[in-house]
Amino acid sequence: MLPESTTVLIVGAGPAGLCCAVSLLAHGVKPADITVVDAQPAGLNLSRAIVIHAQTLEDLASIGAAEPIVARGFHSKYMRIQAQTTVLARANFPSLESYTQFPYALLISQADTEQLLLEKLKKQGVVIHRPCKVTDMHGSDDGLRVAFEGGEVMRARFVVGADGSRSTIRKLANIPFRDPSTGKDPHGQSQVETTEPYGFNSFAPLIIADVYLAGHIPPSVSLTDLNTFMSQYGYLLVAPLPAALDDPEGRTIFRLSCAAEPGAKEITKARLQQVLKASIGLPDEQTPIIDTILWSSTFRVKSAVADKFFQRLAGGVVALVGDAAHVHSPAGGQGMNLGLRDAVRLGEILADITRFDNTDATVSAKRAYIAERLGAFSDERRSMAIEVIKMTKLLTWMTGLQSVFARTARNIIWWLMGRTSLVNNGFAWRLSGLRPGTKAKQQ
Ligand SMILES: Cc1cc2nc3c(=O)[nH]c(=O)nc-3n(C[C@H](O)[C@H](O)[C@H](O)COP(=O)(O)OP(=O)(O)OC[C@H]3O[C@@H](n4cnc5c(N)ncnc54)[C@H](O)[C@@H]3O)c2cc1C
Secondary structure (H helix, E strand, C coil), rough: CCCCEEEEEECCCHHHHHHHHHHHHHHCHHHHHHEECCCCCCCCCCCCCCCCCCHHHHHHHCCCHHHHHHHCCCCEEEEEEEECCCCEEEEEEECCCCCCCCCCCEEEEHHHHHHHHHHHHHHHCCCCCCCCEEEEEEEECCCEEECCCCCEEEEEEEEECCCCCCCCHHHHHCCEECCCCCCCCCCCCCCCCCEEEHHCCCCCCCCEEEEECCCCCCCCCCCCCEEEECCEEEEEEEEECCCCCCCCCCCEEEEEEEEEECCCCCCCHHHHHHHHHHHHHHHHCCCEEEEEEEEEEEECCCEEHHHHHHHHEEEEEEECCCCEEEEEECCCCCCCCCHHHHHHHHHHHHHHHHHHHHCCCCHHHHHHHHHHHHHHHHHHHHHHHHHHHHHHHHHHHHCCCCHHHHHHHHHHHHHCCCHHHHHHHHHHHHCCCCCCCCCCCCC
């Protein structure tokens, strides 16, 4: 049953919401002061995001949450960009060794990441209230009044909007959400397909599919690293993922992602096989066979960031994390990473704020402290989100080029650049999320 009041209400039990609760606990907030709700009757058992980068692992380690996640995932040393069997460039993650204890990209399904965070919360006595869908929220003298679909109303001092890209909390707090370059709300604009210079179709739907592969797997498809192939079909991501825990055969799952077939209503093995064959560029007997599609989905790339990540509503405070605060292309696997890092930071700041809130300080001193700490959080996280939006737009544009001339020119440029370790190491650095000045901790 939902409590009548709480100190921190986290709306959304996706990776960002769960991680924010873990961070609050790690920074000394008591389980009884945290309430987590989610609209869904059960967690989504879908892989969705599959990569966790070094800075995110560092942040998870700082709240004691990295160990089981690191143990479960594959440690990918490289993200290779290939034209058939030729490696054009590769993000060289081992080059991060002097800056992080995690010099790799961790390949793990989002469902596993969520499950491991959930287990940590359960052990510490935090339950997820489901299904509890927030429908309304108003500021009051002492906080916020939050209403649920079932008719319950809860008082909360702080509300964390971790409720995804169509965030109800963001809308109820009247925080605009828009593409930083066009100023448009991605959920408001019509999905008209547009063709941009050099044939890149910015609204073309993309496919993601988790599959089992059979037959021969050639050496050009790494069983431990991220593989991205460029071909006339655009890009094809082939990423190995740990076997499902309940699979007695322990079969490696492969995440495939590529452009959807124009006009097609469903994702078929035939289409995936066609793109795989063209991407790998080897005879049939050396090309893996798409054996089983375990899960698949189609989505369109959207980019947007909230105008601010915190808002005061009368005596209450709302803060945003994860997709509620920013969305962008999945290129480079940044989405969930940014959200987890927001959540770790917000947990730390809210823990400090709740401590100060319980002192004898004056109301105006408390208000000033909240404005200072959450204002800094908002500025820092928002500028990171804008950086990531820029980087992922560029990557999406480069991988989506369609004309033969543009593709050939791009491949030559990448091949030339990929001959220098400076570029390959720099690429790993950008993807990792590490900041200048970071040093690996002594183990
Ligand atoms: C098909 C698909 C594929 C993706 N692939 C990738 C990928 O390859 N790489 C990558 O980095 N990212 C990928 N993403 C994005 C990644 O999944 C998100 O960045 C990540 O899930 C964001 O986490 P979150 O916790 O912010 O939000 P979410 O995971 O969206 O969780 C939000 C939660 O809030 C709950 N909620 C919503 N509204 C309410 C309400 N009113 N009241 C209560 N609860 C509510 C929802 O039920 C949900 O559980 C993909 C997303 C999708 C949909």
